[in-house]
Amino acid sequence: MMPRAATLIPGDGIGPEVVDAAVRVMEAAGARIAWDVQLAGKAAFEKLGTPIPEPLIASIRRTRVALKGPLETQIGRVGYRSVNVALRKTFDLYANVRPIKSLPGVRTAFSDVDLVVVRESTEDLYSGIEHQIAPGVVESVKVITARASRRIARFAFELARREHRRGVVAIHKANIMKLSDGLFLACARKVAKQYPRIRYTELIVDNACMQLVRRPEDFDVLLLENLYGDIVSDLCAGLVGGLGVVPGANFGARAAIFEAVHGTAPDIAGKDMANPLAVLFSGVMLLRHVGQTRPAGRIERAARRLLAEGRTRTRDLGGKATTSEVVKRLIARL
Ligand code: NAD
Numbered sequence: 001m002m003p004r005a006a007t008l009i010p011g012d013g014i015g016p017e018v019v020d021a022a023v024r025v026m027e028a029a030g031a032r033i034a035w036d037v038q039l040a041g042k043a044a045f046e047k048l049g050t051p052i053p054e055p056l057i058a059s060i061r062r063t064r065v066a067l068k069g070p071l072e073t074q075i076g077r078v079g080y081r082s083v084n085v086a087l088r089k090t091f092d093l094y095a096n097v098r099p100i101k102s103l104p105g106v107r108t109a110f111s112d113v114d115l116v117v118v119r120e121s122t123e124d125l126y127s128g129i130e131h132q133i134a135p136g137v138v139e140s141v142k143v144i145t146a147r148a149s150r151r152i153a154r155f156a157f158e159l160a161r162r163e164h165r166r167g168v169v170a171i172h173k174a175n176i177m178k179l180s181d182g183l184f185l186a187c188a189r190k191v192a193k194q195y196p197r198i199r200y201t202e203l204i205v206d207n208a209c210m211q212l213v214r215r216p217e218d219f220d221v222l223l224l225e226n227l228y229g230d231i232v233s234d235l236c237a238g239l240v241g242g243l244g245v246v247p248g249a250n251f252g253a254r255a256a257i258f259e260a261v262h263g264t265a266p267d268i269a270g271k272d273m274a275n276p277l278a279v280l281f282s283g284v285m286l287l288r289h290v291g292q293t294r295p296a297g298r299i300e301r302a303a304r305r306l307l308a309e310g311r312t313r314t315r316d317l318g319g320k321a322t323t324s325e326v327v328k329r330l331i332a333r334l
Pocket residue numbers: 014018069070071072073074084243244259260261262263264265266267268273274275276278314316
């Protein structure tokens with residue numbers, strides 16, 4: 001089999017450590033990927049004077065898939081614009097997906113969680129339209145369109161169908177935001193009619209949060225607008241062990257970028273302490289996306305056995321192991 005080309009962005013902070021760890025494990029599992037390494041974020045800014053170099057964009061345009069480490073976003077200050085936002089806009093990555101699954105040996109309040117959060121990621125309050133009407137009065141505009149709502153609903157139902165999932169629940173606040181969330185729901189209902197085998201339900205977002213922390217095992221595919229999706233997906237990450245173990249992906253019609261949920265973790269960067277599993281599981285999603293399901297399955301099984309055995313865990317999971325020790329053990333298991 002010819003190796004599949006993919007862009008690799010090591011990222012900032014712990015990024016290079018965890019991305020390198022993930023790549024080594026993927027190779028040991030038999031993944032056939034020809035990585036095209038590209039700088040972005042602070043690393044690119046320092047070396048090339050821009051956080052989003054043209055070769056990076058050209059590379060993703062060519063490969064259509066990327067595995068990305070976290071990137072430092074400067075707040076205020078001289079700050080360059082967010083690379084994550086720029087990539088999302090350039091490639092119209094409208095669907096943010098987080099699979100949330102309980103892991104053996106990772107102690108949390110719940111044990112049978114297996115859900116997927118599908119978040120619309122191009123509009124809503126993130127459109128960035130804010131203005132001051134008068135001193136002391138500001139407005140932030142929430143933009144919801146039928147086009148984006150239909151597109152994300154279709155994405156959620158297609159994912160449910162592909163993964164043989166039972167149901168899709170649309171999460172909203174249409175009792176208050178009757179027009180915007182009302183439109184989102186109307187679109188979801190219309191799309192749901194085209195998938196009669198998948199159960200479609202609706203939940204108001206506050207109630208959904210309460211149900212999620214009471215009986216997360218009752219949830220399957222969650223369909224949300226951008227803001228609710230942002231909040232609920234972190235809540236869901238907390239259900240299964242937090243930032244160090246939850247993968248994610250951003251899908252558009254022509255490209256997909258896979259990345260962990262966590263940031264650059266400057267407090268532990270360069271100390272060989274970071275948990276590589278979140279980026280590794282994002283790599284597993286990438287492998288499935290490009291049809292390399294066997295190495296993907298192998299990695300998943302090895303990681304689950306490693307966690308169940310409980311000896312080799314990083315500090316965020318209550319262990320003492322270093323990033324390198326986790327990689328070594330995983331490769332030995334493979
Ligand atoms: P963070 O996720 O970097 O860190 C939060 C806490 O979780 C820290 O204590 C950190 O040590 C810990 N942590 C994170 N990942 C871990 C891992 N793999 N293993 C063990 N512990 C881990 O969040 P933050 O501190 O809010 O953000 C730091 C920087 O990251 C900021 O510049 C922010 O803009 C950026 N960021 C980038 C992305 C991205 O590129 N997708 C996402 C979130 C934050």
